[in-house]
Amino acid sequence: MLDTIRAVEVVDKPGDEDARDLAHTMRDWLKSRGVAVRCWTNQLGSNSRARSVEPQFKSDLVIVIGGDGTFLSVARQLPQPSPAILGFNLGKVGFLTELCPGAWREALAQVLEVGVAVHQRMALGWMIRRGGSPVAAGKAVNELVISRGNVAKLAVLDIAVQDERLGALRCDGLMASTPSGSTGYAVSAGGPLIHPDVDAYCLTPICPFLDTFYPLVLPCTRRTEVTLLPCRSEVWLTIDGQEGWPLQTGDTVQIEGLPRALRFATLQGSNYLQRLKVKGFLHRNADPGLSWQEYGCEAAAPIPPTAEPPQDPHE
Template identity: 35%
Template sequence: MKRVGIIPNFTKDKNLDLTKKIIQWIEQHDGEVLLQKIDAEKIHRKDLAYKADEIYAYADFIIVLGGDGTLLGVSRRVGKNETPILGVNLGHLGFLTEVEIGDIYQALENIMADHYALEKRMMLEVAVFNNNKLVKTFFALNDVVITKGAFARIINLKTFIDNNYLDTYPADGLIISSPTGSTAYSLSAGGPIVDPKNSLLIITPICPHRLNARSVIISDREKIRVEIEDRKNDILLTIDGQEGYKLQDEDDIVVKKAEFSANFIRVNHRTFYDVLRNKLAERTVLHKDNV
């Protein structure tokens, strides 16, 4: 018997009708469903209620209903459990979700029969230090972004690779991205596209006030330390575009490869380059429509 966690999406599955159909299918195929308490109560199935950390620890795999944003959040919360995740797309085609609504039951049949592959994605560990003391730790799948506030001036970001000084970027901010995040904010800021099967870190300045400031790619064995020279500025640390943390005076940020990975279930033969080609074509059409 497989234990299946389900993370619904109240916005895209408003009455949780799809969620209820998936639960029925799993139970009819001798599976056990795990839901967060609030989700179980909404469909009157308190017998399926678990704490969130119990779902991530006990489930054999987790179905995430929604889009790339929902999947990003779940990837961070799964964390060290490394529980496999199946992303089901309820919106526009994304880079992370694996199957469309119409293909969900065929995908589940394959998974229940152990006919699937796991794709490991590098995670980032982000530590905030104040006067050399650790004050906060985050994990990210896509990226870590240091940005100035809405009314702040340009900030100067003194950047080191291990103990080696790299550069000081006068910019609106700095993106430190994983390969998975290379097609997100980093790409919009002029960063390179990287196959997510690789393991490396990408440093991309945001609107740098210097013509020779470019993206830098480094090994996953190295760590990045950023010192903010403009201590009195309003500066924000953002994790995957979903979590925010206001940086204090004397804070330094250290980013490195996390000790664990995100595991995505793959049942299709679609490659990263297939998705990339389709997404780039989609963006081209949108651009033409707006011209």
Template identity: 30%
Template sequence: MFKAAIISKPQKPELASILRELVAWLESHDYATVFDPHTAAYLGENLPFTSREEMPREKPNLVIVLGGDGTLLAAARAFAHSPAPILGVNLGSLGFLTEVPLSELYTALEAWCDNCASIEERDMMHSELIRNGKVLKHWDALNDIVVSKGAIARMAEFTVEIDKQFVATMRADGIIISTPTGSTAYNLAAAGPIVMPSVNALVITPICPHLLTIRPIVVPGDAEVNIRVDGGANLTYLTVDGQEAVELELGDEVHCRRSEHSVRLLRPRRNGLFSVLRNKLKWGER
């Protein structure tokens, strides 16, 4: 018997019927199912559930995410150490990472069962928060790590190093360090470059820098990027994939490098980055 983990974001009234139909399909194809708490609660049948953090211990063969890109990002971090591929089904508004529309869910599953679907490896980024010379916390992110100022409209000051070489002291609202996958997220909104997912690189993009000469930088994926908080009139935060946040102190350092782990995205067809950019972001339209 195979096993499928189902993660969803309850946001559509019809989700319960979608989930019941999906579970029935999986059972008919010899798949047991594991639910996260949100999914189990939405089905309302007193089903057993497993927290997202513990789901990889169930060793599923496949992870099915029903929701938007945010739901997939959370699932990607939870399954960073798992070989199970993730099938992202779009129930949100953009669906840049959750490419598969609901109407093609079972076509995608059939392709998976027939070994016809492609699996795309996406690099993750490992980051560590260093305080007083000790690692306070660490994460693996699929999109980005952002160090940014708080609510008061005054810039912060950061020192940037690449492979322990001083790059610059930047006065800005913040700095984004993104993976190629994350280059089309916050990085793109901050005028950073689009990087194809297959490129081994990290992108450093300042947010509203005070100097016009401070521009985005693309560095090799095996480089280590260090950001130190040197000043600021208000609070400064570290944010992981736009979902987890930690308050920073003066002197804190954030070290980022390519992770040893990657995310395996199940893709029933190869649309290509530029097709997705055109369809989702209307890229290149006049």
């Protein structure tokens, strides 16, 4: 729980004038209520970093105006542990950015009056090792995907978890997703929904060929290493669907959980399971409290009584 908000960063989606205008309006509104505010525009592009460090400005809350993609990009740039991050949705799905821009004054008034609920969320740390030496590293909020390039040839990946080799996998790719990312690409690939209070991540194969490898949920303390074996396809590591690194044969991608790396803010009363239902991840027909009339079903026709068997005329 974060009760007192004294300093806020407001981040808008690049190239979106509505987001920019709303950010400036929020800034003026917050300043008029005694809150220190810093505004900046997120940047697109591989490995971009838009957030400059200002040691004298320590924010309690980061407000993101955009879609889930903007939210992910900003979250990766925040220090660890991060200030709480709250999203206003100008995108399509809005699972991470759950607040409506049309009611921003009411939402921010509630934030200043009673604070926000803060939820600790894990991230994934990643490192590419080439010839035994690190060549790139970072963190992911939703998922890491190791996948083939634009030629439809299989990638061949050797997988080990905490030094226990699981074997080689021929596939379009392999995904490691956090609980926050389990409602994104992962669920489309057949991965499970993982409650965000669980410190675990899931390995999900993407179109494995003649291999049996079911989605595997691992504690965040377990390290996974994926080594690229010789194959006839380009293979990339993609971070949150936004940053990409080309891999070479023999490269190893090291993946490990980062518990409590992020702090997501919600208004009090927000409910994760309810949000799953609203966004269509849990359907109405899973609600045992609905009657058959509420399902829109017709009453079943009565079963006719069993007819008497015909009499044998020869009896």
